[in-house]
Amino acid sequence: MAESDVKLIGAWPSPFVLRARIALNIKHVDYEFVEEKFGSKSELLLKSNPVHKKIPVLLHAGKPICESLIIVEYVDETWTSGSSILPSDPYDRAIARFWAAYVDEKFFPSMKGIAAAPNEEAKKAALEQVESGLAFLEEAFGKISKGKPFFGGEQIGHIDIAFGSLLAWLRVTEKTTGLKLLDQAKTTPQLAKWAETFCQHPAVSGVMPETEKLAEFAKLLFAKMKGINPQ
Amino acid sequence: MASSSEKVKVLGFWVSPFVRRVEWALKLKGVDYEYIEEDIFNKSSLLLKLNPVRQKVPVLVHDLKVVAESYVILEYIDEIWKQNSLLPLDPYQRAMARFWAKFAEEKVFETAWNALCSGGEEKEKALKIAIESLEILEGEAKKIQNFFGGDRIGYLDIAMGWIGYWLPVWEQVGCMSILDPLKFPATSAWAKRFISHPLIKHNLPPREEMLVYFDKRSKELSSISQGWIKV
Numbered sequence: 001m002a003e004s005d006v007k008l009i010g011a012w013p014s015p016f017v018l019r020a021r022i023a024l025n026i027k028h029v030d031y032e033f034v035e036e037k038f039g040s041k042s043e044l045l046l047k048s049n050p051v052h053k054k055i056p057v058l059l060h061a062g063k064p065i066c067e068s069l070i071i072v073e074y075v076d077e078t079w080t081s082g083s084s085i086l087p088s089d090p091y092d093r094a095i096a097r098f099w100a101a102y103v104d105e106k107f108f109p110s111m112k113g114i115a116a117a118p119n120e121e122a123k124k125a126a127l128e129q130v131e132s133g134l135a136f137l138e139e140a141f142g143k144i145s146k147g148k149p150f151f152g153g154e155q156i157g158h159i160d161i162a163f164g165s166l167l168a169w170l171r172v173t174e175k176t177t178g179l180k181l182l183d184q185a186k187t188t189p190q191l192a193k194w195a196e197t198f199c200q201h202p203a204v205s206g207v208m209p210e211t212e213k214l215a216e217f218a219k220l221l222f223a224k225m226k227g228i229n230p231q
Numbered sequence: 232m233a234s235s236s237e238k239v240k241v242l243g244f245w246v247s248p249f250v251r252r253v254e255w256a257l258k259l260k261g262v263d264y265e266y267i268e269e270d271i272f273n274k275s276s277l278l279l280k281l282n283p284v285r286q287k288v289p290v291l292v293h294d295l296k297v298v299a300e301s302y303v304i305l306e307y308i309d310e311i312w313k314q315n316s317l318l319p320l321d322p323y324q325r326a327m328a329r330f331w332a333k334f335a336e337e338k339v340f341e342t343a344w345n346a347l348c349s350g351g352e353e354k355e356k357a358l359k360i361a362i363e364s365l366e367i368l369e370g371e372a373k374k375i376q377n378f379f380g381g382d383r384i385g386y387l388d389i390a391m392g393w394i395g396y397w398l399p400v401w402e403q404v405g406c407m408s409i410l411d412p413l414k415f416p417a418t419s420a421w422a423k424r425f426i427s428h429p430l431i432k433h434n435l436p437p438r439e440e441m442l443v444y445f446d447k448r449s450k451e452l453s454s455i456s457q458g459w460i461k462v
Contacts, residue, residue: 051334051367052334060323063323065323065326065330066330067329067330067333070326070329070330070333071326073325073326073329074322074323074325074326077322077325078322090307090310090311091293091296091298091307093306093307093310094296094298094303094304094306094307097300097302097303097306098298098299098300098303101300101302101303102284102285105461106285109461136284
């Protein structure tokens with residue numbers, strides 16, 4: 001049998017890798033998932049992404065494509081039958097790209113800020129940033145989804161992928177801080193419902209990491225980052 | 232009949248390279264627009280109304296549609312006005328253009344800016360990354376004859392255009408050497424071609440005023456030790 005035309009180099013805990021997997025799943029693309037071992041970088045990765053040496057890397061007929069959102073757009077533009085990830089209208093596309101950039105440039109760093117906070121005061125400040133980010137996203141969801149289940153409408157779209165890929169890590173953050181960030185009752189009712197629907201979607205459910213397993217991994221990761229031997 | 236220039240407005244700040252990207256794109260497409268100057272240190276209610284989430288320039292207003300984030304605006308402009316395409320048609324080439332634009336933004340622009348606005352060890356660290364990253368870009372610049380977009384200016388040229396005009400100002404203000412023409416002949420030659428292009432050279436901020444502005448701004452930022460500045 002011929003070598004797989006589509007390979008994705010990645011690792012199960014990475015939200016960025018998850019974006020690529022969801023995009024490929026939406027398009028029903030058969031691909032080989034090449035799992036990187038935690039703590040080392042394979043020859044294939046170093047050869048395919050010499051500039052950043054990071055996952056995800058999509059290999060399509062041997063050509064590497066790097067950076068998760070760039071991969072998502074590439075997948076959308078290459079496999080054109082079936083569901084579109086970006087909307088067709090240029091203005092709607094701009095809105096989708098704006099919010100995807102917001103997730104990467106503001107929201108995700110604020111989430112990381114909670115884990116990286118050196119003291120309670122810094123942690124509180126980081127949490128406030130995450131909460132205000134969620135408030136923005138809650139409002140955006142209302143405007144963009146127009147009553148449909150996803151940011152993308154009836155189907156998963158670009159913002160769903162960009163933001164939804166962070167849900168498992170958001171749940172881990174809720175677990176470690178003891179705080180409810182996506183709150184059905186109070187602050188983010190629409191997002192709380194959206195998160196549930198998103199995680200159950202067939203393109204997502206098989207690849208979204210389980211919170212418990214990710215929480216264990218997070219402990220390993222932070223210990224490694226601090227240079228401690230994890231118990 | 233309303234003039235077509237009333238349909239397109241750009242909110243900008245005279246010295247911002249991000250704003251100029253948008254203007255260059257509109258000029259390349261032959262699209263008339265109204266320019267509205269913003270004082271980013273005293274943001275107007277118009278800016279805050281149009282871009283409440285990021286509160287930044289550039290903002291493009293097209294009819295009643297508001298688009299923010301320079302790269303998002305570039306893609307919007309390319310999709311609305313089809314003449315003189317900025318991005319290639321082929322999905323892989325598009326992914327490459329987007330990849331290099333992101334790389335240049337994170338590894339050259341951001342690092343050069345941080346080098347300008349810091350001192351001592353921090354400055355040295357930032358300078359090292361900027362120069363190493365330019366070495367990688369030089370490899371790409373060696374592959375082209377005229378512009379990254381081919382015979383015409385394209386997306387990647389616009390994204391990196393600041394290198395030919397803002398970077399030398401920062402080098403002068405910060406007493407640093409980053410784009411050494413002997414070390415980076417291909418990039419330097421490309422930068423010169425870009426800045427000399429008739430549609431670009433008449434759309435640049437005055438150099439003397441830039442020197443004054445960046446001298447003041449870099450001193451302000453270096454006096455508040457705030458760690459890495461994200462752009």
